[in-house]
Amino acid sequence: MGACASAPVYEGPHKQVVVIGGGFGAIATAKALVAGKSQIGVTLVSPLDYLDISWGTPRGLVEPNTAARQVVPYSKIFPSGKIAHKQNKAAKVTATHVVTDSGEELPYDQLVIATGSVYGPDSEAAILKPETGVGANRVEEIKALGSKIATSKGVLIIGAGLSGIEMAGEIAFTYPNVPVKLVCSDEAIGVKFPKSVAEGVTKELAKLPNLQVIYSTKASKADSEKYGCDLCFLTTGLKPVTGFLKDGVLSDAVDDFGYVGTTPELTVRDHPNIFAIGDCAYPGIFLNAPRGTMSGYQTVEACKATLVPNVIRALAGKPLKGVNAGKAGGVMTVHKKAGFGYMDKFVIPAFIVRSMKCPDAFREKTWKDFTGAKPPTA
Numbered sequence: 001m002g003a004c005a006s007a008p009v010y011e012g013p014h015k016q017v018v019v020i021g022g023g024f025g026a027i028a029t030a031k032a033l034v035a036g037k038s039q040i041g042v043t044l045v046s047p048l049d050y051l052d053i054s055w056g057t058p059r060g061l062v063e064p065n066t067a068a069r070q071v072v073p074y075s076k077i078f079p080s081g082k083i084a085h086k087q088n089k090a091a092k093v094t095a096t097h098v099v100t101d102s103g104e105e106l107p108y109d110q111l112v113i114a115t116g117s118v119y120g121p122d123s124e125a126a127i128l129k130p131e132t133g134v135g136a137n138r139v140e141e142i143k144a145l146g147s148k149i150a151t152s153k154g155v156l157i158i159g160a161g162l163s164g165i166e167m168a169g170e171i172a173f174t175y176p177n178v179p180v181k182l183v184c185s186d187e188a189i190g191v192k193f194p195k196s197v198a199e200g201v202t203k204e205l206a207k208l209p210n211l212q213v214i215y216s217t218k219a220s221k222a223d224s225e226k227y228g229c230d231l232c233f234l235t236t237g238l239k240p241v242t243g244f245l246k247d248g249v250l251s252d253a254v255d256d257f258g259y260v261g262t263t264p265e266l267t268v269r270d271h272p273n274i275f276a277i278g279d280c281a282y283p284g285i286f287l288n289a290p291r292g293t294m295s296g297y298q299t300v301e302a303c304k305a306t307l308v309p310n311v312i313r314a315l316a317g318k319p320l321k322g323v324n325a326g327k328a329g330g331v332m333t334v335h336k337k338a339g340f341g342y343m344d345k346f347v348i349p350a351f352i353v354r355s356m357k358c359p360d361a362f363r364e365k366t367w368k369d370f371t372g373a374k375p376p377t378a
C-alpha cells in the first residue's frame with residue numbers, strides 16, 4: 001500500500017498534518033503522507049500502538065492462537081522517525097490545534113479526522129472495536145474472550161448484519177457443541193444483499209445444526225437468559241466516535257446521528273483545512289443515495305486516491321478533486337469454509353471468496369498491504 005501513482009507531490013515549505021485516529025482511515029492516510037521523500041510532518045494521535053485488523057476478529061476469537069495475526073504494530077508500518085505518534089486521544093479541536101487528553105496542543109496546517117465507530121460497551125461486541133492501547137494486551141484480550149466462547153453454554157448474537165453473521169457462523173462452525181442464537185430483526189437474512197448472496201448465506205447458516213436464526217425479532221442483552229445464553233454480542237448500533245468534537249471549532253459539523261458531514265472532496269463542510277473519513281464521516285456524495293458510510297476497504301482506497309492527494313493539493317493551494325464513490329458491497333466469511341461477496345450488482349463467485357478470504361480472513365493480505373511483511377504464524 002502506498003500513495004496513488006498519480007498523487008501530487010508537495011514541494012513547498014514544511015507543513016504539519018495532524019491525523020486523529022488509529023484504524024484503517026488514519027493509518028492509510030498517515031502512511032501515504034510520509035511515503036517516499038515527503039517533507040510533510042505528520043503527527044498521529046491514536047490511543048493504540050497497533051492497527052487492529054477488524055475483519056480478523058471473528059476468526060481470532062475462535063482461533064485464539066492466531067490472534068497476533070490481526071495486530072499490526074505501528075512500528076512495522078512506519079519506518080522510524082517518519083511520524084510523531086502521540087499515544088493519546090484527541091480531546092478537542094480548535095481552528096489551529098488539536099488538544100490531546102493529556103493537555104498537549106498540537107498545531108496543524110491540515111487536519112484529518114478518522115476516529116471511526118464503536119459498538120456499545122455493554123456487550124462482548126465491544127471487542128470488535130478495540131480500546132486496548134498495547135498490541136500484546138490486545139492479543140491477550142482476544143484469547144481471553146476466545147476461551148469464554150469455547151466453554152460457553154450459549155452465545156446470543158443480536159443483529160444479523162455483516163459482523164453478526166460472521167460472529168455467528170465462525171462460532172457455530174468451530175464449536176459444534178456451543179449453541180448459537182442469531183437474532184435478526186428482518187424476516188430474512190441479508191435483505192440489503194443481492195438475492196443470491198442472501199440465499200447463499202442463509203443456506204450456509206442453516207447447515208450448522210447448533211445455530212438457530214431467530215427472525216423478525218428484536219432483543220437486548222437482558223434476553224440472554226431467556227435464550228439460554230451466557231455470552232451476548234450486540235452487533236447493532238455502531239456509533240461514530242465524534243463526541244470530542246462537540247466542544248470546539250467543529251461543534252456544528254456533527255449531525256444528529258454523530259457523523260461528521262463532508263464535501264465530495266472529503267473536507268468537513270465549511271472547514272477547508274479539515275478532512276474526515278471512515279466510519280465517523282458521512283461523505284456528501286452519499287447524501288441522496290441509499291447508502292451511508294464507506295466500508296473499511298473503500299476507506300483505504302479513498303485515502304490513497306482522494307484524501308491524501310487533496311491534503312497535498314490543499315497544502316500547495318491547489319483546487320481539490322472529488323472522491324469516487326467506489327463500489328458498494330464487500331466480501332464476507334460465514335466461516336472458514338464458506339463465504340460470499342458482491343460489488344454493486346456483481347456477485348463474486350463463492351469459490352473465489354472461499355479460496356481468497358475464508359482461510360485467513362485477509363489477515364496476511366492486510367499485513368502485507370501495510371507492512372510488506374507476513375504476520376506472525378501463531
Ligand SMILES: Cc1cc2nc3c(=O)[nH]c(=O)nc-3n(C[C@H](O)[C@H](O)[C@H](O)COP(=O)(O)OP(=O)(O)OC[C@H]3O[C@@H](n4cnc5c(N)ncnc54)[C@H](O)[C@@H]3O)c2cc1C
Pocket residue numbers: 020021022023024025026045046047048054055056057058088089090091114115116117118128129130131162163166241244277278279280294295296297298299330331332
Ligand atoms: C467484525 C468486523 C468485520 C468487518 N469486515 C469488513 C470487511 O470485510 N471489509 C470492509 O471493508 N470492512 C469491514 N469492516 C468494517 C471496517 O472494519 C471499518 O469500516 C473500518 O475499520 C473503519 O475504519 P476507520 O479508520 O474509520 O475506524 P476504526 O477502525 O473504527 O478506527 C478508529 C480509530 O480511532 C481511534 N480513536 C477513537 N477516538 C479517538 C480520539 N478521540 N482520538 C484519537 N483516536 C481515536 C480508535 O482507537 C480507533 O483505533 C468490518 C468491521 C468489523 C467490526
